[in-house]
Structures are given as C-alpha cells and as structure tokens.
C-alpha cells in the first residue's frame with residue numbers, strides 16, 4: 457500500500473508513524489520549508505497521551521510537561537468564581553499535561569525517525585480514479601498512490617478541492633498567545649480570568665515559562681489586524697483587569713512575539729471520497745479554547761491506521777468508511793463540549809457575564825465540567 461499525506465503537522469506525522477510501523481510506504485508533503493517551530497503551549501489530555509503511549513513516549517512527555525491538577529476561575533477583578541479539580545481525571549486516566557507544542561512534535565519525530573518528509577512541497581493536481589489517486593506535486597513529480605490523506609490543518613487545500621461543501625466558521629473572536637516570564641502561579645495550577653467579552657487562560661508550559669491565551673472581541677466578519685495595532689488592541693481589551701494582568705501586558709512589547717489565531721471551526725459531515733480522506737484539523741478543527749484538537753488529531757491517526765492496516769489495497773474505500781463510522785460519535789461528543797465552552801466563555805454583555813459568574817459559583821454542580829471530560833476519556837475510540 458502506498459500512501460501520500462498532505463501536511464506534516466501532528467496528525468500527519470502520527471499517521472505516518474503508525475503506518476510506517478505497519479510496513480506501509482508513506483510519503484509526506486509539507487508546504488513549510490522546514491519543521492515548524494510553533495512556540496505555543498498546549499493542554500495534552502490523557503486521551504491524546506495514550507495515543508503517544510503506543511510510541512513509548514509517556515516518560516519523555518512527563519519530563520517535558522507540567523501536570524495540571526487545578527484550574528482556578530476568577531473574574532477580571534480577581535474575584536473567585538470556581539475551582540476545577542482535575543485530580544479525579546489524573547487518578548483514573550493519568551496526568552493532564554501542559555507542554556510546549558514543539559516538544560510533543562520533536563519527541564515524536566526523534567522516537568519515530570526516518571519519516572520521508574518533502575518540505576517546501578504541495579500537491580498541485582489530484583485526479584481520483586477507482587483504483588488509484590494520481591498526483592502531481594509542486595516540484596513537477598507525478599505519481600499514483602493507493603490513498604491520499606489531507607492532514608493539512610484548518611485551511612486544508614485538499615478539503616477545498618475534494619469536499620467543497622465543508623465550511624470554515626469564524627467565531628468573531630480573536631485569540632492571542634504569548635510567552636510570559638516570572639509569574640508567580642501556584643504549582644500545578646492554570647488560571648482562567650473572565651471579563652466581559654475578553655478573557656485569558658494562563659498556564660505553565662515547559663519548566664520555565666508560562667503561556668497566556670488572550671481571547672478578545674473582534675469584528676463579526678474577519679478583518680486582518682495590522683501588526684502595529686496589535687499591542688494597543690490587546691491592552692484595550694483588558695482595560696480594568698487587575699491581578700496578574702498588568703504584569704502580563706507589560707511584557708507584550710514586540711508584536712512579532714504575539715501569535716494570533718482567528719478562532720474558527722470546520723463544519724463538515726463527509727471526510728472521505730473514494731481514496732481521499734481528511735484527518736485532524738482539516739476534518740474537524742474546533743475552537744482552540746476546548747484544548748482537545750491535538751488529542752483528537754492523534755486519535756484520528758491511530759484509528760485510521762488501524763483500519764488501513766486491517767485491509768489490502770483493494771479494500772481501502774471500505775477502511776475509510778469504517779474510519780468515518782468510528783470517528784463520527786467521538787467528534788459529535790467533542791463538538792458538543794467545544795461549542796458548550798464557547799457559549800459559556802464568550803458572552804459580551806456585562807449583565808450576562810455577571811449572571812453566568814453567579815450561576816457558576818453558586819449553582820454549577822461540583823463536578824459538572826469534570827464529568828464531561830471524564831466522558832471524553834471513557835469513550836472507547
């Protein structure tokens with residue numbers, strides 16, 4: 457079986473790793489000129505870690521990451537709203553880690569080794585036939601593959617070509633990310649601060665620095681912000697926030713060090729056609745607030761590889777159908793969680809925010825959110 461994967465992000469390399477282990481010939485094309493160094497930190501839930509466990513990576517990840525046992529939720533004046541206690545999840549399924557995204561990627565590539573990645577390369581032409589997919593790459597190379605996988609992220613060109621009815625929905629919010637030094641946050645804690653329309657999440661990523669995710673209001677229709685306006689706009693969105701916020705804002709001095717994500721999700725029902733399939737963000741990007749995109753991408757890679765390794769090349773369409781059937785309920789569950797979190801975290805009105813904060817503090821059952829996360833982990837993929 458010969459497989460071509462578009463995109464050497466976490467979904468693409470993990471699928472390549474699993475297939476390579478199973479003796480499949482895999483080619484990866486990546487449009488970036490070299491390995492990306494996306495400096496942000498991520499939450500890695502046990503459900504994602506267990507996929508990486510198949511490559512013997514759990515000890516290395518534990519060394520690089522920080523276990524998070526609590527998230528403290530406060531308002532913009534540091535008034536306590538709620539404390540999420542993750543210890544039950546950690547005891548049952550293993551630690552929730554915060555970690556540099558790049559560390560996950562690097563550990564993986566180091567352990568798997570030998571992946572054939574063609575950098576600076578994209579797919580120029582794709583023709584689907586019943587038995588093969590004919591590909592022309594941007595370097596002029598032409599080849600037939602038994603399967604082509606689109607693992608090219610939220611802006612996937614493969615999705616646009618093969619699944620034109622899929623849509624990217626913009627939330628009308630912006631997310632800004634930056635590294636912050638010298639903060640005094642209790643050990644094993646992350647902190648969420650919710651204002652009216654703006655909010656932030658702060659957590660340790662790696663052993664030294666913290667990463668801050670700052671969510672700010674944005675025009676309903678996406679408008680590209682000028683770099684020179686970036687810092688002033690973030691300051692404006694956090695006017696009136698106290699506590700650690702002035703210290704965080706004082707460290708935002710270079711717009712180039714502040715990463716931007718337009719908060720969007722992918723809406724699509726179909727992920728495979730003949731011998732082409734989508735995985736990871738290309739298939740189901742969700743709000744970054746839910747913190748599960750990477751874990752889902754890892755699961756996609758595992759499930760797709762299991763289905764592919766169980767068939768011969770003639771039955772690849774059958775494997776894709778089974779893959780889609782296995783992933784559908786999981787993605788429905790994850791979308792529900794992600795959309796629920798967006799609804800909960802992003803009201804603009806001051807009154808609605810106050811009611812929400814009051815409701816969460818006095819009426820939210822002790823382990824409501826934890827139960828949702830437990831359900832995500834109980835799910836058998």
Ligand SMILES: Cc1cc2nc3c(=O)[nH]c(=O)nc-3n(C[C@H](O)[C@H](O)[C@H](O)COP(=O)(O)OP(=O)(O)OC[C@H]3O[C@@H](n4cnc5c(N)ncnc54)[C@H](O)[C@@H]3O)c2cc1C
Nearest residue numbers: 463465466467487498499608609736737744747748749750
């Ligand atoms: C701000 C932010 C915070 C996040 N926080 C978390 C978190 O805490 N926890 C979590 O689990 N997830 C988080 N996520 C989501 C997570 O990062 C993604 O779900 C995950 O990276 C998806 O992996 P992927 O491989 O599908 O896509 P990507 O990581 O986007 O990789 C796609 C790859 O395809 C390449 N590519 C694109 N177009 C082409 C082309 N035409 N040809 C060849 N290659 C191409 C890209 O260069 C890239 O290397 C966050 C996302 C964002 C934006």
